[in-house]
Amino acid sequence: MKNRLLTVGILSTLLFACSEKAPVQLSDEAYAQLSDEEKRSPEHALDGILVKDERLELELFASEPMLINPTNMDIDDRGRVWITEAFNYRTNLNPKNPTHAEGDRILILEDTDGDGKADKSKVFYQGPDINAPLGIAVLGDKVYVSVSPNVYVFTDADGDDVPEKKEILFTGVGGIQHDHGMHAFTFGPDGKIYFNYGNEGKGLHLADGSPIMDPIGRPVNSQTQPYREGMVFRMNPDHSELEILGWNFRNNYELAVDSYGRMWQSDNDDDGNRGTRINYVMDFGNYGFKDEITGADWRSRRINMEDSIPLRHWHLNDPGVVPNLLQTYAGSPTGILIYEGKLLPEEYQGQMIHSDAGPNIVRSYPVSQNGAGFNAKILNLLDGNARDNWFRPSDVTVAPDGSLFVSDWYDPGVGGHAVGDLEKGRVYRLSPKNTPYKVSKPDYSSVSSLIQLLQNPNRATHFKAFMALVAKGKEAKDALETLYAEGDPRMKARAFWVLTKLPNGNDYIQTASEDPDENIRVAAVRAYRENHMDNVEFLSRMAGDPSPQVRREVALAIRYQSQQAVWQKLAESYEPGDRWYLEALGIAAEGFWDEYLPAYLESFSPNWMESEAAKDVVWRSRSSQTADLLGKLILAQPGRNNLRYYRALDFQDPAAKDKTLKALLANASEEDQVIILRQMAFNPKRPDSQILALAKATASKIEDDQDFLEIVQKYEISNQSDRLEKMIYTSENGQISGSAARIFFNLYGPLPIEKAFANVDEDQAILAIRKFGSIDNEAMAKLLSKIYLDEKQSEAKRIAAMEEARGYNSEPYLWSLAQEDKIPADLLPIAQKILMGSWNGNIREEATKKFGSSSGSEYDVPKLLTMDGDIANGKTIASTYCLACHKTGNEGIDFGPGLSEIGDKLSKEGLINAIANPSEGMGFGYETQLVKMKDGSEFKCIVNSKTENDLIVKLIGSSEQKIYKLDQVESVTQLDESLMPKFPLSDQEMVDLVSYLETLRK
Structure with missing residues (x-):
């Protein structure tokens, strides 16, 4: 019995040891039963x-x-x-x-x-x-x-x-x-x-x-x-x-x-x-994060823009990316x-x-x-x-x-x-499983040990072995050569790199360049560069390598060098559609296009335009004749297939680009005319009469709403009010509707809008208030105030006008009325909610002092985590607050970070903190910037990009970009305060909103 108990004890000890080594993970049901505190503890980290x-x-x-x-x-x-x-x-x-x-x-x-x-x-x-x-x-x-x-x-x-x-x-x-x-x-x-x-x-x-x-x-x-x-x-x-x-x-x-x-x-x-x-x-x-030439943000509209945001984000259709x-x-x-x-x-x-x-x-x-x-x-x-x-x-x-x-x-x-x-x-x-963590003390004294350590996957070990083998020099040569001959491909490459650091290292580069493994030949070409070799015969031979991976490296090796014959050989083996290879050719030719391109095209005599490869190379090129060549390609095959060539013109000399575009007008289809109008440089103060006349004649024929708005705004075309109004009232795309409203205001001023607000058809008047009320400036704020301050107006109109009186540039006027106690009592709760949740931190602070603490200014987070939320109500709250500045799927405004998958990124606690304390969690690239202009004006915004001449920003609550000339900008200063206001939400509203946001997952 004693021995049996001893055996059981030993087995129990072993089982306990095994369970400590590899504990069984809790089931989904058991894990769900844990409290949040238990889930966050190290004891349940592995669960x-x-x-x-x-x-x-x-x-x-x-x-x-x-x-x-x-x-x-x-x-x-x-x-x-x-x-x-x-x-x-x-x-x-x-x-x-x-x-x-x-x-x-x-x-x-x-x-x-x-x-x-x-x-x-x-x-x-x-x-x-x-x-x-x-x-x-x-x-x-x-x-x-x-x-x-x-x-x-x-x-x-x-x-x-x-x-x-x-x-x-x-x-x-x-x-x-x-x-x-x-x-x-x-x-x-x-x-x-x-x-x-x-x-x-x-x-x-x-x-x-x-x-x-x-x-x-x-x-x-x-x-x-x-x-x-x-x-x-x-x-x-x-x-x-x-x-x-x-x-x-x-x-x-x-x-x-x-x-x-x-x-x-x-x-x-x-x-x-x-x-x-x-x-x-x-x-x-x-x-490709920013436009290569201008530095413009990826959101900036451009010809041949990618179909989806994940691709558009990196300018993947642009030559040179x-x-x-x-x-x-x-x-x-x-x-x-x-x-x-x-x-x-x-x-x-x-x-x-x-x-x-x-x-x-x-x-x-x-x-x-x-x-x-x-x-x-x-x-x-x-x-x-x-x-x-x-x-x-x-x-x-x-x-x-x-x-x-x-x-x-x-x-x-x-x-x-x-x-x-x-x-x-x-x-x-x-x-x-069942692999204990054991690390032996490394021995860096002997060559044999160093050869083993060189193959270690740990970088610190690899580094010390590499440096020690280089220091040993000839003493390590034989062992390294053995590893090169007998090691698996990656370890063979490691041996090769050390051999290239020995006194006769270039000899090993020559040997590796003839290796049957293309990846070793890739390493050979890279080592050629690192060892500063100068051997045209080597480059020419490797330019004929059967592997495009190797030829890619040869192209990169001749950057900064005039190697026309080598580049020509590389270009002749380009297979249409291999974008990686095409970009390598472009990298190699930078600074030498005028030397390389004519000779390359001559090899396709009599007609290079019959070659898809040649057309790709012209699309990628940056020579003094490229703009003219792109024009020939566009003329040869009109239609949407030319979008890539039109976009390629943006990477050429601006004067040559405009000359080509203007020459294309004579034979351009209506579709191409729109593209040309979008791309042409235009100065309203010194307008080109031919281009302006074409824009005016073309605007009414433009089918695409965004193209239409871009042309009307760029050329300040004032005879398209009917179409603008139709877009404002009927477009289901909030971005299109809002852009049309702003352009309408800029072209025609406030009078026709005020007339729309006074429409005898109350439903139409309210619709006009909702559509034009989104324009965020003081003039619009004053127009709206004429309605909500007028107690003779209907309650529905007054409420609509008050609810639209929000926005960074509009709220100062609303706050001035509140300070003077001029806001009617029946609308004061709406005004209070706007002002205590204002974009402007100063207004928010002062309004809270005047009207009392905003609901939910300090949240009991542990309490909120125990409460159940109403997802449907949360969606309504999101529509009220979040969609004014965030995209959720196809809804909302692309101003702040998108929320379509926010439930995958932030936990419930993280969401609560992001809403309750927006300044603590500003997304990078969405920080508040204070722009001061030389005329003394200033505004807060998000800076999308800064080009050589322009500051491109998004103003609060708008997905539209606005461009300011840098010579008019005094300074740009990043502020600590988020543009996102602290919303005056009750505890239950906060829980409802977070519950909805948690459902936004991929």
């Missing part, structure tokens, strides 16, 4: 995340209170997890966020007892100079920490985890603590260090403030063409040979480099527009890597793994080659959305054993100036 591959298991490596708010992560060669925390997140813009005066921390988490959980934590550094850092990379004795506007390099030469030195490597990168500023650094297998910044980076400067210059002497900043918005860079480990490699991203959060030297990253869209994407970063590529690899639609993408280990199942090996905090997910994107480009699909790894939408994966990193670590910001929201939780944060480990 909230679904592992989508049954061969894998997720373990909780570390959690609060050991760490909080992890924004980025790296793992060193000892398997220790380095974390950047952000307790002091956006404290410069959101003073309500609590602050640790001692600053944020860089932590090192370690599992010292081998149980797969961190039991030791130490602070590597803490200081207010690294508040809310967004990147960390541990490379040898250097630790790179990215915290805009600076990049710091910490040196820990003696390895005691106490830095002896802290230096600024780069400065002047974006604003303080900006999420769209500097991101993480990573090591590439070619021995380079890669990094990027988002669209608030603006430019890169050395520690002394001097700008980074490109190879032809242009400063690398957002004011210098072609450089725009988010950018990608690389440099040597000693920080020399800094290069810019790509630009015009929105918020490219992190960069991943595979063993062949190819770069990959994700990019976020303007919030709510379902445009999130994954990119293969082709060197020197423009990625590199295609997207994959669109992942709604999201807030964060960390990314290329998994080159063997521990995870085969389908993840050699593939991207990516964390997206918005939809609470970690994915893999298996890639296949397609011409000079790629295709990709999606495999989900971890999903928190179905259960715990506080799961906010901020980064993914590979440990030395090949397991995947995931850091979790853990919050009801995803940044955007706000943080909902300052107490939690987690790190998880994903691995095959």
